[in-house]
Amino acid sequence: GAVVSQHPSWVICKSGTSVKIECRSLDFQATTMFWYRQFPKQSLMLMATSNEGSKATYEQGVEKDKFLINHASLTLSTLTVTSAHPEDSSFYICRVYQNTEAFFGQGTRLTVV
Amino acid sequence: GNSVTQMEGPVTLSEEAFLTINCTYTATGYPSLFWYVQYPGEGLQLLLKATKADDKGSNKGFEATYRKETTSFHLEKGSVQVSDSAVYFCALTSRNTGNQFYFGTGTSLTVIP
Numbered sequence: 001g002a003v004v005s006q007h008p009s010w011v012i013c014k015s016g017t018s019v020k021i022e023c024r025s026l027d028f029q030a031t032t033m034f035w036y037r038q039f040p041k042q043s044l045m046l047m048a049t050s051n052e053g054s055k056a057t058y059e060q061g062v063e064k065d066k067f068l069i070n071h072a073s074l075t076l077s078t079l080t081v082t083s084a085h086p087e088d089s090s091f092y093i094c095r096v097y098q099n100t101e102a103f104f105g106q107g108t109r110l111t112v113v
Numbered sequence: 114g115n116s117v118t119q120m121e122g123p124v125t126l127s128e129e130a131f132l133t134i135n136c137t138y139t140a141t142g143y144p145s146l147f148w149y150v151q152y153p154g155e156g157l158q159l160l161l162k163a164t165k166a167d168d169k170g171s172n173k174g175f176e177a178t179y180r181k182e183t184t185s186f187h188l189e190k191g192s193v194q195v196s197d198s199a200v201y202f203c204a205l206t207s208r209n210t211g212n213q214f215y216f217g218t219g220t221s222l223t224v225i226p
Contacts, residue, residue, distance in 0.1 A: 046213075
C-alpha cells in the first residue's frame with residue numbers, strides 16, 4: 001500500500017507563531033490528501049480536503065485562514081497552523097486514498113505553549 | 114447517510130482473554146469496511162478490511178466478518194496480548210462517498226499481563 005510520511009512527528013511552539021506540517025506521499029502520486037485533527041481519546045475529525053493545484057475544501061467550522069493548506073505537488077501537502085494558540089494543541093494526521101484504502105501519516109503532535 | 118457506531122471503551126482485558134469490539138454501520142450503497150489500529154503517539158494503520166458481504170478480513174489473529182443482514186463488522190481475537198493495547202477504529206467507505214471515510218469513535222483496549 002501507499003507510504004505516507006508526515007513531518008514533524010511532534011512540535012512545541014510559542015503562542016502566536018505559525019507551524020507548518022508536511023505530508024508526503026512517498027510512492028505514488030496523490031491528487032487528493034486529507035487532513036484530520038484528533039483530540040485526546042476521540043475519533044478523527046476531518047478538517048479539510050487538499051487538492052493538488054487548486055484550493056482546499058474545508059469542513060464546516062474549520063477556519064481556512066487559520067489552517068492554511070497548500071498542495072503544490074502530487075506528493076506533498078502542507079498544513080500551516082497560523083498564529084497558533086493553546087487551543088490548537090492537538091494531534092494532526094494526514095491521509096491519502098489509493099485503491100479504496102486509506103493510508104495515514106504517522107501524525108504530528110502539536111503543543112502550543 | 115453514512116455512519117459508523119462503535120462500542121464504547123475503554124476495554125481492559127487480561128492477557129489471553131477473548132476480545133470482541135462491536136461495530137455497526139449505516140450506509141448508502143455497498144460499503145467497504147475496515148478496522149484501523151492506532152498505537153500511542155502514532156497514526157492509524159490498517160488492521161483488516163472486507164469489501165463485500167460475508168467477506169472475512171483477518172490479520173495478526175484479528176478477524177471481522179462483513180454481515181450485511183445485521184450491518185455489522187465486529188472485531189474479534191481469540192487470545193489478546195499486551196502488545197495489542199491500542200485504540201481500534203471501525204471505518205467505512207463506498208463509491209457513493211467518493212474518497213470520504215467515516216470513522217467510529219474508537220475503542221481503547223488495554224491488555225494487562
